[in-house]
Amino acid sequence: xxxxxxxxxxxxxxxxxxxxxxxxxxxxxxxxxxxxxxxxxxxxxxxxxxxxxxxxxxxxxxxxxxxxxxxxxxxxxxxxxxxxxxxxxxxxxxxxxxxxxxxxxxxxxxxxxxxxxxxxxxxxxxxxxxxxxxxxxxxxxxxxxxxxxxxxxxxxxxxxxxxxxxxxxxxxxxxxxxxx
Numbered sequence: 662x663x664x665x666x667x668x669x670x671x672x673x674x675x676x677x678x679x680x681x682x683x684x685x686x687x688x689x690x691x692x693x694x695x696x697x698x699x700x701x702x703x704x705x706x707x708x709x710x711x712x713x714x715x716x717x718x719x720x721x722x723x724x725x726x727x728x729x730x731x732x733x734x735x736x737x738x739x740x741x742x743x744x745x746x747x748x749x750x751x752x753x754x755x756x757x758x759x760x761x762x763x764x765x766x767x768x769x770x771x772x773x774x775x776x777x778x779x780x781x782x783x784x785x786x787x788x789x790x791x792x793x794x795x796x797x798x799x800x801x802x803x804x805x806x807x808x809x810x811x812x813x814x815x816x817x818x819x820x821x822x823x824x825x826x827x828x829x830x831x832x833x834x835x836x837x838x839x840x841x
Contacts, residue, residue: 662811662815664718664814665723665803667818667822668715668718668719668799669799671714672791672794672795675711675791676787676788676791678706678711679783679784680784681839681840682703682781682783683780685700685703685780686780686781686784689776690777695761695768695776698838699839700761701761702835702839703839704757704761705835706839707754707783708754709828709832710832711750712747712751712754714825716747719794721821722814722818722821723799723802723814723818724739724743724744726806726810726813727739727798727801727806728740730807731801731802731806734801735801738797738798742798743793743798746786746790749786750783750786750787750790753782753783754779754783756775756779757775757780757783760772760775760776763775764776
């Protein structure tokens with residue numbers, strides 16, 4: 662299924678990104694200063710691409726069709742599992758941003774540990790979340806949705822991807838900052 666393959670490809674990119682976040686936290690533990698430019702770019706990348714782009718494709722397309730067509734098991738799996746974890750990820754990023762802003766005003770260890778803690782909470786959540794989607798949620802959808810519904814999903818996904826590809830310049834700029 663094109664949609665699942667595409668979402669898994671995005672998961673690969675996000676897995677590399679969360680390892681980069683973890684590496685940045687390790688560098689702070691090893692005495693490096695909090696890199697404001699890095700974290701601001703990471704937060705924007707998360708919001709624009711991990712959340713508004715990737716998560717919204719799942720929520721608006723794949724998960725919607727799964728909940729509409731696969732009944733209570735899909736509803737429970739998605740609503741109390743995946744969507745809850747999407748909200749948790751948003752919370753960690755909001756907290757990261759709050760403590761990053763506080764740290765800029767008054768550099769202290771309490772804010773620094775919160776930057777590390779919220780970043781690592783996001784990293785660990787995303788790793789677990791990606792594993793669940795790749796190995797449980799996506800296969801459940803692929804194995805149980807009808808061929809017609811899968812075609813509709815792939816069609817909508819293709820349209821969404823076309824729209825997203827218009828904004829790749831900013832993504833490249835952010836990745837340049839994140840991976841330098």
